[in-house]
Amino acid sequence: MPQRVAVTALSHEPRKRFAEELVRLRRERGLSLRELGKALGWDASQFGKMERGGTLGGPEVVQALDQYYGTAPLLLTLWELAVGDPTQFKEQYRRYMMLEAEAVSMWHYAVSAPPGLLQTDGYVRESLAAGGLRGEELEQQVEARVRRRKLLEGDDAPPFRTIMSEAVLRMELRDKRAWREQLEFLAEVAERPNVTPYILPFSAGLHGLTNTDTMFLRLLDGRTVAYTENDVRGELIEETERVERLQRAYDAVRDLALPPAESRSFVLRMLEEVPCEPST
Template identity: 70%
Template sequence: MPSRRVVTGLSQEPRRRFAEELRRLRAQSGDSLRKLGDVLGWDWSLFGKMENGETLGGPEVVQALDQHYETPGFLLTLWELAVGDPTQFREQYRRYMALEAEAVSLWHFAVSVLPGLLQTDGYAREVLAAGGARGKELAQQVDARTGRRQLLSGEEAPHFRTILSEAVLRSPLRDGQEWREQLEHLLEMADRPNLAIQLLPQSSGLHGLVATDVMFLRMHDGHTVAYIETALHGELVEESASVERMQRAYDAVRDLALTPVESRKFIGRMLEEVPCTPST
């Protein structure tokens, strides 16, 4: 039997092949690492480490690279082969991320944790660590999550509204300074013209979303999809009747929430209660 002919000079080992493709695509585009970091909103050093094979990065980073290089799904497939476990990035979440990047407006309800789009590095690190992430995996997930904040920046950023259950702000970080920075970040984001942050007081009582984190995405063609999430499970909902039912529950919650102005004042009062870290 004749020996197998090597079709390309690229590696057949998944991790090395992934790094090779990253280097090839960047060279082809003419981007420097710093420019890539500026465009996509991640620290440029992360892309250098990915190209050198030091890290695989997280799925959100790879999704952003696929969009930037106009290679839909290609890098993500290589990434899944490289990590050796395609279930780490569920098909439904992959589709959600693609839809999120294309949405013209987003609205959200948080039961107990701030939405990833508004998390600081310190907040994301503590939340992900509580979920079991450690070491390099934790660093990768933090980079991936906080990098998504770029979605809300720029002239063409979509409008984003989040309603936060009061429990979200009653669950501070262990590090007082990190918690202060997170609250300050919320106030800063609340001043952006494309953002609205509202607080749902505990006194509002039970409601239709009492145990459900949900994100709604309105697409260019006018239809809306929803993504519901718990600590262990996420589900993309596209069936119109189900989405409509959740939207009615969301509208009822919004009627109970403080206005954006009242909510900023509430967050400001929370910030005043956080002890200042003495300078050394």
């Protein structure tokens, strides 16, 4: 049987293929990164990072490139394939974390665990250890997670709304002392002016976000992006239509949830069931 040969030198990996196409199109037109940035009104460094594979960019910049080069929908299609590549989870999460730090408001739905921004040290440690982290790596991740709480502290902290399924309050930690501290913290942050918690009781039944942890971020430029996550995959969603569809599902869930005052009372009732001095 004759040996197979490559019919193209272009990569079959979605991320690399996207970057290669960006480089090819710019060079074919004899443009420098600075000239491209000036023509489109974007920072030239953004295009440099995209061509090197350091970032995928967002759909708006990709659509602008497609329009400029007259290639629509080629680049957007390649971008969507790269974003959908499971190997890009870390890249999407890094981009999400950057956007989270810049958000002017945030709202969230939690399936079975408190939102990361409201997790106590003990909760973070036990949940990460349950996922297999140990030793130095565990300590580093705990420190990083705990540091995120500072985003909601201070006079300029963004408003944050969270809807937590009742499952969040029923799935206890093995360490009862740490679990009590987590519930106490949820009750305490409910008193902050920028944090509004809702509890969605089991009696609400099925809804559009039953299995999907979802965070929405309102950005400085007025855009809203969403980040959905489960135990094995996270996805940053920037396309307006998909974000709006998730937002409608979120609004419907909020209509089913207990009002903030009743939600805090619900947390306090759960707290009463946890012994003050757990037996060892």
